[in-house]
Amino acid sequence: MQPDKKLFTFEETKQKLVNYCVYQDRCHAEVEQKMREFVLIPEAKEEILLYLMKENYLNEERFTRSYIRGKFYIKSWGKTKIKMHLKQKGINDRLISTCFDEIDEEDYQKTLHRIYDNYSSKLSGLQNYQKKSKTIKYLLSRGFEYESILQIIEN
Structure with a gap:
C-alpha cells in the first residue's frame, strides 16, 4: 500500500467527492483522477460515480457548457483551443459541438x-x-x- 494515500470510510470518501463536485463543475476524468487519492475497491468507485451522476453532482454537459463559457468570456480563448482542451479531458466531439452555442x-x-x-x-x-x-x-x-x-x- 502506498503511504501517500489517505484512508477514509466509504461515506467520508463519497462526501469528499460530493464536495469536490459542488465546489466547481467537474468532468468524469477529473473525478476519477481525484478518486485515485483514496483507497477504494473498483465497486466502491463505481457506486460513488453512479451516485454523483444520479444526484446530478456530476454532469458532463453542464461541465462542458461552463468550461466553454469560462474559457471564452474570461480567458478569451478561441474555439479551437477550447475544443482541444475539452478533448484532453475526455469529452466527446458531439457534446462539444452541441455546447458551442454558449458562445454568441x-x-x-x-x-x-x-x-x-x-x-x-x-x-x-x-x-x-x-x-x-x-x-x-x-x-x-x-x-x-x-x-x-x-x-x-x-x-
Whole structure:
C-alpha cells in the first residue's frame, strides 16, 4: 500500500467527492483522477460515480457548457483551443459541438477583433508582412480559426 494515500470510510470518501463536485463543475476524468487519492475497491468507485451522476453532482454537459463559457468570456480563448482542451479531458466531439452555442457569434467576432487590435498595435518597427504573420501566429495560439483571422485582417 502506498503511504501517500489517505484512508477514509466509504461515506467520508463519497462526501469528499460530493464536495469536490459542488465546489466547481467537474468532468468524469477529473473525478476519477481525484478518486485515485483514496483507497477504494473498483465497486466502491463505481457506486460513488453512479451516485454523483444520479444526484446530478456530476454532469458532463453542464461541465462542458461552463468550461466553454469560462474559457471564452474570461480567458478569451478561441474555439479551437477550447475544443482541444475539452478533448484532453475526455469529452466527446458531439457534446462539444452541441455546447458551442454558449458562445454568441457576435461576441466571438468582437473578442477576436479586440485581441487583434490590441496585439497588432503593440507591434512596431516591423514590415507589414512580418506584422501580419506574427499577428496570425498569435491569434492561432489563442485558439482562433485561420479563416476568421484572415477575415479580420482583410477588413
